[in-house]
Amino acid sequence: MTRKHEEPEKYDLMVIGAGMAGIAAATKCASQGWRVAIVDSLPYGGTCALRGCDPKKILRRGAEILEAAHLMGDKGIGEGGLSVNWAQLMKHKHGFTDGVPASMEDGLKTHGVQTLHGTAVFTGPTEVEVSGVGYHATKILIATGATPVSLDFPGHEHLIDSTAFLNLESLPPRVLFVGGGFVSFEFAHIAARAGSRPIIIDRGSRPLKGFDPDLVDLLVRRGAECGVDVQSGTSMTGVEETPAGYQVHLQQQGVASMIEVDLVVHGAGRVPDLSRLDLEAGGVAYGPGGIDVSADLQSVTNSAVYAAGDAADTEGMPLTPVAVLEAKVAASNILKSGNAVPDYAGTPTAVFTIPELVRVGVLEDEAQARGMDIEVRYTDTSRWFSQYRVGETAGAVKILVDRSSDRIVGAHLFGHGVAELVNTISLAMKYGLTARELRSSPAVYPSVGSDLGSML
Incomplete structure (x- = not known):
């Protein structure tokens, strides 16, 4: 009182x-x-x-360097002795x-x-x-x-949240992430490059529901190559502490199973x-x-x-x-004493995995549900110069263009450097530039930004 x-x-x-x-x-x-x-x-x-964006991106830098060296390992860049010192990386954060x-x-x-x-x-x-x-x-x-949303399965108190993960003094070898959203994917991609064996448990049929499903599939496959195991349609039924770590009880399509891990991280929404x-x-x-x-x-x-x-x-x-x-x-x-309203047009969002996945505007199924007359421009960019240069072999973009106005209504990109490229598309969407106008705008070459004209 x-x-x-x-x-x-x-x-x-x-x-x-x-x-x-x-x-x-x-x-x-x-x-x-x-x-x-x-x-x-x-x-x-x-x-x-x-406790989020900035410290996560700092830790990701360590993972980026490891992955960059790995991708160029058979192209003249030696990987010998390169590793993540988690304690020093955390000190940097x-x-x-x-x-x-x-x-x-x-x-x-x-x-x-x-x-x-x-x-x-x-x-x-x-x-x-x-x-x-x-x-x-x-x-x-x-x-x-x-x-973080409250969880109610037995043993939920053993989970740590994203804040605690970003303050770990050491990274254990077996980490399980609960939930198929931003937090789980971004942290798992960091952990995998830092030497851990991460598992993502997602009870839904597919993870990252706010992103283009075709590109999410590419991301899941690319993550598997570096050790990120994604198990969809899987629910957690309990967690038990043991002298060696934790026993996690799961259920997938009615079949019960158990795995042992060192750490369980809450990434199941906020x-x-x-x-x-x-x-x-x-x-x-x-x-x-x-x-x-x-x-x-x-x-x-x-x-x-x-x-x-x-x-x-x-x-x-x-x-x-x-x-x-x-x-x-x-x-x-x-x-x-006004009544102004926020303008959300052209707001981009990204999942900072390696490579990253980004979105701005509507998804393909959303456009169809709204009865929009769109042209879907899908391009496999996995062999483009921007990818080849760094040794990356995964990449694709899907751009949705309104047929009547030639304006971009949605853009979905997966690949190296696309989190910067999407900002140009966002600006074009917000201020009404057409796809043709974007194509006619010169860009520094070679750069990821110069890829945009070919994507359109």
């Missing part, structure tokens, strides 16, 4: 969640002279900078992540934002309590992100992190997808509250750039 006889400190805006979205909104409003506070129970910086919280907090303070630490709990429509201290805010933005906020006390409606908001990101039940990122139930993908976009739109609406 709020301390008696103390007036709650008052702010124009209270931001709950100090990830990239919350920080962007807090900074924007403070720069306009608003009195702003931000609070988080975890170190400032959020999942992306501390910490060299980036350890300084983030203080840097983020210092930046906020420079803009005049009051930084608070603790768990925020609603005590009224515009009242929040943090560590027993009450605060009043004219407006409140919730940007608390997501947390849900909005809202459970500690007591949203009922704030009159804030929410559901499984997050806080119920209108198109302008305002709570449908409490006009003082806005939400952005994974905490909000919107059509935006669960990506940091989308969360930041939503937070900036919400901040603009808060400042101006």
Whole structure:
């Protein structure tokens, strides 16, 4: 409870969640002279900078180098003695992540934002309590992100989450990943190149459901070549700890089995992190997808509250750039009492496996379900120069073009360097460039970017 006889400190805006979205909104409003506070129970910086995108990409660099040497092993590049020193690679990661919280907090303070630490709990429509201290805010933005979904099979407590994996002091030889999404695939591809034998267990018929199935099949086959074992249609029924590690009990098509591993990692999805906020006390409606908001990101039940990122139930993908976009739109609406809405057009997403798999726009089956008249331009790029140069033998692209407008409505790419190439396609989609206009645009040659004209 709020301390008696103390007036709650008052702010124009209270931001709950100090990830990239919350920080962007807090900074924007403070720069306009608003009195702003931000609070988080975890170190400032959020999942992306501390427990997700950035540290994962640093660890991937070690895997990239090993794989690059392996691909060129019979082409004049010696692999002898090359290996991943996990402890040193992790130290390299910490060299980036350890300084983030203080840097983020210092930046906020420079803009005049009051930084608070603790768990925020609603005590009224515009009242929040943090560590027993009450605060009043004219407006409140919730940007608390997501947390791993709860699992209910026996022994679920033995699993570690993605945060713990990114802080492992050593990498064991046998690692099992639960779930067929981003986390499992990206971590498994790192682990395989670092000397582990990873297994991905996915209860669905195919993994990575948000990506083109034909390209996912290519990725699964390519991963198998480097030791990533994907078992689809498989459910986990229990985990038992043993002196040697863990016994994992599985079921596939009604047949029970058991495997022994050293580590089990939760990669089975995430849900909005809202459970500690007591949203009922704030009159804030929410559901499984997050806080119920209108198109302008305002709570449908409490006009003082806005939400952005994974905490909000919107059509935006669960990506940091989308969360930041939503937070900036919400901040603009808060400042101006406006009703602007986020523009999600041309938002790309990637699975940073080796090689990577990317998507922007609609999938082929989505286009068909919407009755769109599209031309599907599929190209096997496995023998193209960009792949040959680095020794890679897997690659393909599928680009969906609207026949009437000649505009790209979906692009799906698998191969070396395509995570950079997709940004050009994203820009073209967002601003209405046609496939013909893209083909006529010169590019640096030879580069992955120069492949785009031939893909179209």
